Amino acid sequence: MSENMDRRVRMTKALLRDTLAELMAKKPISKISVKELCQEAGVNRGTFYAHYADQYELLRQVELEVIENLKNFLAHYSDDRMPIKEGNLRGILEYARQNADLFTVLLGEQSFQNDLFKLVKLVPFQYETEGWEKTYILDFAISGCLSVLRKWLQEGAPESPGEMAALVLKIIYGGLLSF
Template sequence: MSKKLDRRKKYTRKVLKESLVALLANGKPISAITVKEICEMADINRSTFYMHYSDPYDLLDKIEAEIIEDMNTYLSSYRFTIEEESLKMTQKLLEYITNNKFLFQTLLTKNRDPAFEQRLMDIAQRFMMSTVHHLKEVNSRYLSTFVVSGAIHVIKDWMKNEMDLSPKEMAIMINHFANYGMSNLD
């Protein structure tokens, strides 16, 4: 019986998340989305919604927190001291974004939540700064801000262009920009 309840809870949360993302993708700002709209789209009653979330903002926070946790897991599984590992890590993150294309396009381009983008930047900066030991802390902080914010904007542009390059091609390009700037561009 417990497994059945767990599956039901997972399903309920899944359809509520999908409904909120669909509303955001249609251009509706989070401030204009009601619990009633989410529940109607998910075919779930309001009391069920409130068993899981306090309001649409809470639901969005949980969606973003899951993405952040997944990205932390991805980044923690790679070493950054070797350029090849950095390339693999970038490619894996881009594959993750590709596999969750609709969600990322909604949160980073259509609904543009600056807080979510900042949280992504903070994670990437923290991991990057932990690998740049030869620089002063202040230089490392500014270098990571420059590289990470540039990478995020390149990824957003890539998503707007319907991911016209493969994750591997994008990873190579982003790593080249981060490591060599504009030198040796083909």
């Protein structure tokens, strides 16, 4: 992806990516102008437009990069035909924790959430039944997990990834009222 790029291009994109994340931690992207973003990043405004159409396209690119990372992540861990293993889950949580600031921003974006939904739905689950309820159940579960992840990161990730993985599994396999 970003391997075979000019050093300068990678530097520019990285600067813009990080600066956008910083600014978005303070205010919504709608209040961030390309001008301000470039001044903050120390990048020429013309250079920005050479890569992106606007702030939103930049954000979208960042989202897709992270999705790509997560995809590799899942592919690596789900070799053993057992989806949603504890270690599997813990790995993702650790990755999220390490990039907590960026993740917190991205998890607030609808488009990023949609990508995550699609990503999870690639995992081959097995269901008891095959009725119309199936898709709703899955959506319920994914959305619930993402909400837990978001809350966890917002609180500063006080619990360990292991604890959180155990919690999520307990909810999924034990039910919401198993506490």
